[in-house]
Amino acid sequence: MSFTLQPAVRQKINLLFAIAGASGSGKTYSALLLAQGIAGDNGKIAVIDTEAGRSLQYAPKNGEQADHNKGTFNFLHLDFVPPFTPERYIEAIQTCEQAGASVIVIDSASHEWNGEGGIVEMSDGIALRKATDNQTGEINFKKLEAVKMLSWAEPKKQHKKMMAKLTQVRSHIIFCLRAEEKVKPIKNHKGFTEVVNQGFQPICEKGFMFEMTASLTLEPTNPGKPNYELDKKLNRDMQVIFQNGQLISVEHGKRLKEWSESGCDIEPKKSQLEQNYERLANTLSQVKDRTQLEKITGHKATINLRKELVEKEPIWAGIIDDLIEQALREFDNEEAQADV
Template identity: 50%
Template sequence: MTFTIRPAVRSKIGLLFGIAGASGSGKTFSALTLAEGIKGKDGKIAVIDTEAGRALHYAPKPGDTANPAKGTFDFLHLDFPAPFTPSRYVEAIKAAEDAGATVIVIDSMSHEWDGEGGCSDMAEQAAIAAATDRNGAVQAWKVDAMTAPSWKKPKQLHKRMMAKLIQTRTHLIFCLRAQEKIKFEKVRNEQTGKEKNEIRQLGFMPICEKSFMFELSGSMTMHPETPGQPRYDLQRKLNHDLQQIFPHGEQITIEKGERLRCWADTGEDRPPVDRIAEGVRELVETIQDASTMEALEAITGDKETIRRRKWLADNNRVDLADRITTAVNEALAAFSEDEGEEGAAA
């Protein structure tokens, strides 16, 4: 692989911004307010709604004109029912982009992790399937044993989704549910030397994959007691520039959305999407999803796959060719391991 080194220059970014909060914290209204500022004069807002149409409460009544000052906004609406798989989130965002959206509000992103068909649900169903014997009986002891392995596929799908979101040119605002969490800690009594469990309040925490909020361009958490205001005593990711836009306890406004867009648009244009690399990533995902050795052989033996691998080798895209080879070898190793386990069980 050849590395390229050049002077660092700030580039424009596609915003990935998260707003978390419990019910009544104002996250949906705040997200739409920011989106109104981000879109500018010629942009268009779309809302991907997993909440059974709740976002429509912020749409104007028939015959009325949207008025953000009175809590109504002009936006495209995409109803998004279960299953809430990571790949369907990517499909929904692509559909909103194809409809002309320049800023997309996803309400709620929490379902991707904790909703019907989301990552947690997929892991649970995989553990139950692995613990079910040939007669259809679920062996309870085995469910616990299979919990950790069952997370492999959901985590892989989540990582795929994040890789695609990071490449998105459209500005994305994620609304996430939050719930109060506690932590049990052992505390030693200095006089007696004995330990006891004490409860530590962690406050409202977003419902999502543990690193999701920190992979975004910026994120904040709101509290029902102070709706529409970022709270610095709760989980957040705001660098120095973003703290100037979103001071602690200051209401979200359209003007803040305009400033956020200017912050994202400062710098040189981003390089065009590498379509060849995108195609290789899709091929690698197809290889990873092969469920049988026969399916893997059909993929690797396909004329288009053979042609693509030869083209990469002939055109000095060795790094991409190696990604395909690595994916094939890992799939072969996994199938060999599965065959060994079946043989041992027999």
């Protein structure tokens, strides 16, 4: 017998993570934040830039230190110019990997589909050659329509080769993809055709997103915040990490790395403000009498904390107000019953 069974043990996973979004949705900045979290202090980030050097706006100025809190990052930059063939994408990825990149950001992967020399252009070129008379140079447009379907075979084959190669890359890869709003004509219950907005859809080969470890889509109205109503691939673990409408941060990258290496998610470290809020909320929920409540609410630290919550976390500030009002109502009821 040539097959062997053995207990399954989870191993480290190289992440293939896709962020799709229209211009202004924050996909490049979000990708770099994730890359920073995954790379940590000792890792190296490389950016494959198909956007004429646009990613360089996130690099520090000469002589300055990168600071992701100020929107700058340390990374190796690869200026990827056309043709954007699948083979050249693999070559670019291998170049970054050989340079020691632990995380590779590709901005944008959409060019592999509809950029200069990409799959669509490759297919159109093959069809045009097949429909063009070698001697006269004339295009047989009837033949052109007939060979269009066949012309996809070779470009799709190259794309599949690229996807197969990606599984062998040891670096984590974050793909940025352009997205555009799509509409679809459908018939309503009365039989009339209506145009329904399908939301933002990533520009890529139709099976590309299914090959990802995870993917999400951002929109310009809420930059950097995943929208669950748009195209996504997030399993249960990923939905815990990337919650709907929550701004992407370096912390998400750290949690991604932990998940890829262990299969576990790490709880994000609570800020000092959140710790102080929880401590005050817990204290107010256990207050015994009006005197104790007045002592707590009149304390300088409580007054300053409530002001900070109003400015930075108004929802939490509202919860504190509700706890105080609830305590006051209970004391009023107790005093009223005692008078009776």
